[in-house]
Amino acid sequence: MGSGNNPIYTGVPEKDVFALHFLQTLSNLRTQIPFSSPDKTKDRVKKIKKAAYVSMARAAGGTNRLWSRSLLHQAAKRNNKNVRLSRRRKRVTWPRRNRRDPVEEPAAERLRNLVPGGGAMETSKLMEETAHYIKCLSMQVKVMQCLVDGLSPK
Amino acid sequence: MNSSLLTPSSSSSSPHHLQSPATFDHDDFLQNFFSSAPWPSSALDDDAPPPTSDSSLAGFHHHDVDSRNQITMIPLSHHNPNDAVDVNAIYSGFSAGSLPFHFPQGSGGGVMKQSHTQTQSQATASTTTGGTAATPQTKPKVRARRGQATDPHSIAERLRRERIAERMKSLQELVPNGNKTDKASMLDEIIDYVKFLQLQVKVLSMSRLGGAASVSSQISEDAGGSNENTSGENQTTAKMTEHQVAKLMEEDMGSAMQYLQGKGLCLMPISLATTISTATCPSRNPLISAVKEAGVPLSPNAATTPVVNVKGASVVTVKDASSVSKP
Numbered sequence: 001m002g003s004g005n006n007p008i009y010t011g012v013p014e015k016d017v018f019a020l021h022f023l024q025t026l027s028n029l030r031t032q033i034p035f036s037s038p039d040k041t042k043d044r045v046k047k048i049k050k051a052a053y054v055s056m057a058r059a060a061g062g063t064n065r066l067w068s069r070s071l072l073h074q075a076a077k078r079n080n081k082n083v084r085l086s087r088r089r090k091r092v093t094w095p096r097r098n099r100r101d102p103v104e105e106p107a108a109e110r111l112r113n114l115v116p117g118g119g120a121m122e123t124s125k126l127m128e129e130t131a132h133y134i135k136c137l138s139m140q141v142k143v144m145q146c147l148v149d150g151l152s153p154k
Numbered sequence: 155m156n157s158s159l160l161t162p163s164s165s166s167s168s169p170h171h172l173q174s175p176a177t178f179d180h181d182d183f184l185q186n187f188f189s190s191a192p193w194p195s196s197a198l199d200d201d202a203p204p205p206t207s208d209s210s211l212a213g214f215h216h217h218d219v220d221s222r223n224q225i226t227m228i229p230l231s232h233h234n235p236n237d238a239v240d241v242n243a244i245y246s247g248f249s250a251g252s253l254p255f256h257f258p259q260g261s262g263g264g265v266m267k268q269s270h271t272q273t274q275s276q277a278t279a280s281t282t283t284g285g286t287a288a289t290p291q292t293k294p295k296v297r298a299r300r301g302q303a304t305d306p307h308s309i310a311e312r313l314r315r316e317r318i319a320e321r322m323k324s325l326q327e328l329v330p331n332g333n334k335t336d337k338a339s340m341l342d343e344i345i346d347y348v349k350f351l352q353l354q355v356k357v358l359s360m361s362r363l364g365g366a367a368s369v370s371s372q373i374s375e376d377a378g379g380s381n382e383n384t385s386g387e388n389q390t391t392a393k394m395t396e397h398q399v400a401k402l403m404e405e406d407m408g409s410a411m412q413y414l415q416g417k418g419l420c421l422m423p424i425s426l427a428t429t430i431s432t433a434t435c436p437s438r439n440p441l442i443s444a445v446k447e448a449g450v451p452l453s454p455n456a457a458t459t460p461v462v463n464v465k466g467a468s469v470v471t472v473k474d475a476s477s478v479s480k481p
């Protein structure tokens with residue numbers, strides 16, 4: 001899946017990149033956490049979900065994308081208090097008023113809540129990030145679905 | 155001449171269909187037009203012969219875009235209502251871009267004035283096309299050019315809106331059901347789609363990879379696990395697997411194979427298994443002999459490989475070369 005026809009670059013890597021990252025993350029998970037009893041499935045599920053997102057963020061371009069950067073940041077923050085501050089190109093500032101008050105602001109607000117790192121973006125940048133995010137998400141879903149299908153008995 | 159001339163020259167395709175008159179010849183008209191050198195509003199009245207005036211304006215547009223930014227379409231205001239339709243077509247041709255037009259099809263002069271102010275407030279792409287053509291005027295005074303309507307703020311605003319619209323269009327292709335023309339509903343669709351995808355990730359991480367605890371998965375965890383397990387433990391778990399496999403084999407061989415595969419095990423004749431195990435690691439013999447059926451773990455060697463066991467469905471990554479190949 002390469003970049004589309006639009007001049008804005010929103011290409012994502014192929015499926016195997018996502019698969020590789022995901023499996024790597026899963027194996028890390030396995031070595032970190034010994035098998036726990038079934039009552040702790042919720043915990044496991046959460047960990048796996050987080051692993052999925054983190055692997056997706058890594059696969060999708062590491063720190064090149066704002067949403068992936070913020071996702072990795074959030075994940076790291078939850079793990080340990082010491083977050084290595086990566087070099088940021090620009091600080092997070094309140095976008096100036098005239099950049100955030102178009103006609104479609106209420107809907108954009110919801111989008112900001114959904115897409116990681118959305119609170120700090122202009123609306124146009126938000127849409128671009130959303131497009132890339134959607135592509136990566138669908139790729140990740142495909143990978144996970146393939147994994148589940150291929151590995152389930154019967 | 156053919157009808158294609160009515161499409162604006164600056165933009166490749168205008169989504170709004172122009173009801174263009176089929177033919178016209180613009181040569182006569184152009185001569186008339188260009189003969190009158192400056193383009194004061196009042197002068198144009200007399201020059202334009204009424205029957206060819208609509209088509210002439212289209213031809214006029216072509217030259218206009220390149221040369222003149224400030225052209226007044228005075229004749230428009232004096233059209234009779236019958237021509238209002240064509241006038242709208244031409245007018246939309248002038249605005250070179252994908253602006254939604256709401257042209258009331260009423261009488262001439264008032265109509266043009268309304269639409270003029272409307273498009274002036276809406277014009278976005280016109281900045282890129284270099285200030286297309288004519289603003290119909292009823293006053294002899296020259297208005298501000300379209301595309302530089304009032305001040306830098308509105309230009310920036312327009313640019314920004316244009317950028318947003320462009321990205322919305324690309325998002326539209328990604329999202330299923332992206333055929334809504336309304337921006338608000340399109341945004342709703344996008345939001346719903348993102349939520350749906352996130353939910354899918356959550357469900358998938360729950361379903362097989364995360365969640366449903368089952369005895370077999372517990373077995374697979376231990377059986378396929380690292381080889382630090384005591385042989386006794388291995389024996390019991392192997393026996394349970396054995397029973398399971400036997401049960402499955404009664405119904406259907408394929409399902410049994412898949413079950414084994416799910417555990418990262420494969421089926422092989424005992425002789426082969428013993429040969430392999432004795433060849434690689436003699437200490438494994440007790441384990442092998444305990445297994446009546448030939449359900450051999452895929453990493454028979456003592457010195458191997460981290461095995462990734464995802465609960466419920468084992469993913470065995472076998473890295474040693476001497477292992478049995480997976481079925």
